[in-house]
Amino acid sequence: MxxxxxxxxxxxxxxxxxxxxxxxxxxxxxxxxxxxxxxxxxxxxxxxxxxxxxxxxxxxxxxxxxxxxxxxxxxxxxxxxxxxxxxxxxxxxxxxxxxxxxxxxxxxxxxxxxxxxxxxxxxxxxxxxxxxxxxxxxxxxxxxxxxxxxxxxxxxxxxxxxxxxxxxxxxxxxxxxxxxELPVFDFRPYHIGMNIRQGMEIPEGVKLTTYETTFIYAKDGKEQEFTIDNFPSDSTWTFVEAQTRVKEKGYEPPTHDFHLTSQEDGTDLTEEILNDDNYTFLLISPNLRHADESGMDLFNEVYDYCSEYGYSFLCVTASSDEDIAMWQDNTGAEYPFAIMDEITLKTIIRSNPGLLLLKDGTILNKWSVNNIPDEYQLNAPLDQLPIGRLEPPNTWHKIILVFGWFFGPLIFLTLCDLGWLEWSKKKKKKESRS
Structure with a gap:
């Protein structure tokens, strides 16, 4: 027992x-x-x-x-x-x-x-x-x-x-x-339906993350670490680098790093874009030098469509002025450019480039470079088109689809294989009898 x-x-x-x-x-x-x-x-x-x-x-x-x-x-x-x-x-x-x-x-x-x-x-x-x-x-x-x-x-x-x-x-x-395309399941803070402005808000009474910045200075071939409180007064010290560490983890807003700056004159465009109750298209490219140019004609068509209907269109990148100028020469881009942190852009959309549709700070839609809407989809004002409306979340529908695509063909192929084996057995028996 x-x-x-x-x-x-x-x-x-x-x-x-x-x-x-x-x-x-x-x-x-x-x-x-x-x-x-x-x-x-x-x-x-x-x-x-x-x-x-x-x-x-x-x-x-x-x-x-x-x-x-x-x-x-x-x-x-x-x-x-x-x-x-x-x-x-x-x-x-x-x-x-x-x-x-x-x-x-x-x-x-x-x-x-x-x-x-x-x-x-x-x-x-x-x-x-x-x-x-x-x-x-x-x-x-x-x-x-x-x-x-x-x-x-x-x-x-x-x-x-x-x-x-x-x-x-x-x-x-x-x-x-x-x-x-894009990830089937978007677990990042910049998913469709997310209001970026609300995601940047900090609830009252929460404890924020605190950071500590240390400064590395060198003197006589030796490096030493200083804080803001014991900064070296001796001018013979040479600055090497600054390092910022998390001192105490606290609350961080989901979209705390969304900051737009005009490439032309350095103006902060964040509030203007997030508070705009009209539609805004953002062409997202973390690095224009390595961006896929195959969809450029469609991007230019979207920009022309925005010009016709009075919607805003910005190319948001972390690239240098030189790379932006090269991009304009190669693609004939006439749209304005804005600058944002590269990591943030990679978080917003997993495509280089990709397209984002915003309205009043809410992400209504996303497209990779391989499925940019064309002139047949953009044939009326956005408020009359399906892509201009926020669809309800369909997470369970996606889960069922993925399970279906895995188990459906698998069950079908298994039944076919078992059927073939059974047919082969019967055929061998029939041949042995004859």
Missing amino acids: ENKCLHRALVVGVNVCRFLLAAVFIFSGFVKANDPFGTAYKIQDYLEAWGLLQVVPQFVPYVGSMAMGAFEFTLGVYLLFGIHRKATSTLLLLVMAFMTPLTLWLAIDNPIADCGCFGDAIILTNWETFGKNIVLLLAAITVFRYRKTYIRKLVTEKVDWLIALYTVVFIIVFSIYCVR
């Missing part, structure tokens, strides 16, 4: 670890595939912290981002269904054996505020991430230890190859779609 109870406890415990790991890796891989650019930016942060950003080719973070999403999602699905148990459990253990000490270093040294494990869907502190990885490492060790005895397949040998192959194809296609 005691052995039976122990056996049952082991079966339950091992499979709890199995499904926990599967759920975490499926979710982690999916959110990375949903937002490949966001993951690529996080990889760039890691490379910068290690001093490798200038050494590694520019395409590596983007390829690595898609590979990470596909790898994690595939491992999670394989573990869920019990496919390739030996290889899956081994790879999971190796991943956790690498990630756990890495997140310990992040927690102690804090070179990056957020590890980016779950993208923008769930933000964890570095210590929370390390704690999470300790649990997952113990779960991975348990699954690896008992992979042969207590990990059972949820599918038969006849269809496991089909699930294995389709999982890889699905997540790669989904990731490519999100690169070409």
Whole structure:
């Protein structure tokens, strides 16, 4: 009786670890595939912290981002269904054996505020991430230890190859779609329906984040750190750099970094844009030098449309005056330009360039460079068009669609495969009788 109870406890415990790991890796891989650019930016942060950003080719973070999403999602699905148990459990253990000490270093040294494990869907502190990885490492060790005895397949040998192959194809296609269009699920503060002005407001009585700025000065070949309170009075000290750190974490408005400055004369345009009760199109490009110019004719058409109906149109970028001038020469752009922080622009839209539609500070719509509205869609004033109206959130509709696209074809292909096997059996029996 005691052995039976122990056996049952082991079966339950091992499979709890199995499904926990599967759920975490499926979710982690999916959110990375949903937002490949966001993951690529996080990889760039890691490379910068290690001093490798200038050494590694520019395409590596983007390829690595898609590979990470596909790898994690595939491992999670394989573990869920019990496919390739030996290889899956081994790879999971190796991943956790690498990630756990890495997140310990992040927690102690804090070179990056957020590890980016779950993208923008769930933000964890570095210590929370390390704690999470300790649990997952113990779960991975348990699954690896008992992979042969207590990990059972949820599918038969006849269809496991089909699930294995389709999982890889699905997540790669989904990731490519999100690169070409925009993330299916937008977890960032600048999502459709967000009122930027309200997102910048600070509730009364909340404790704000406090920062501490330190100044590095050098003298006689030695560097020393100073604060504003013990600033060096000796003029022989030479300024090296200033560093700002979070002294105490507090409340930060979701859209605290939305600030627009006119490129022409330096005027602050933030309030003008956010308080405009008419429509405003913002052409967003963090870096014009590396922007995709394939949709420039459509952008120019949108600008002409705005001129006709009296809507505002701005190109918002973090590029230099030289790059802006080059862009104007290459594209024939006649619209005005405004300057904003590059990180903020990358957060607003995952496309370079992309298009944003605002009204009274609310984001009504977003388009990547690959689906800019054309003259057939912009054939009347915006208040008469579907794209000029804020649609209700359709998150559950998207979730059902994604589940449908994964399980629908998978079930269909599985039934086809089983039907083929059954037909082959009957055919062999018929041939053997004759």
